[in-house]
Amino acid sequence: MADTTIFTVNDMTCSHCVSTVRKALEEALPGAEITVDLDTHKVSFTGDRAKGEDAIKEAGYTPEPA
Template structure:
């Protein structure tokens, strides 16, 4: 299942790495694609979208459904 989020405060590669690690903490087999310029994170995983969103938010990011 593909889930997309807008992370408006994702501004650098460190942010990308932190968000990727947060997602993989919930769904180790997830495929995480990021578009830094568009502030978009796409996750291919069977994990619950709410759990993915919560994991990103726990890292301090403002995350909204795309």
């Protein structure tokens, strides 16, 4: 079972943000399990932590360890 990484992304404020973050992670981590929760500002994913963190940053958001 792959390790799950969880970040808090406080600058994710709308459904468009959720879509943008999800798409960035799907492109960076094909086949990863991804959960993006706008209410809690939590993003979780399986796969390479650094790649996921970089994808969130490249999408314009600020991931912080949860």
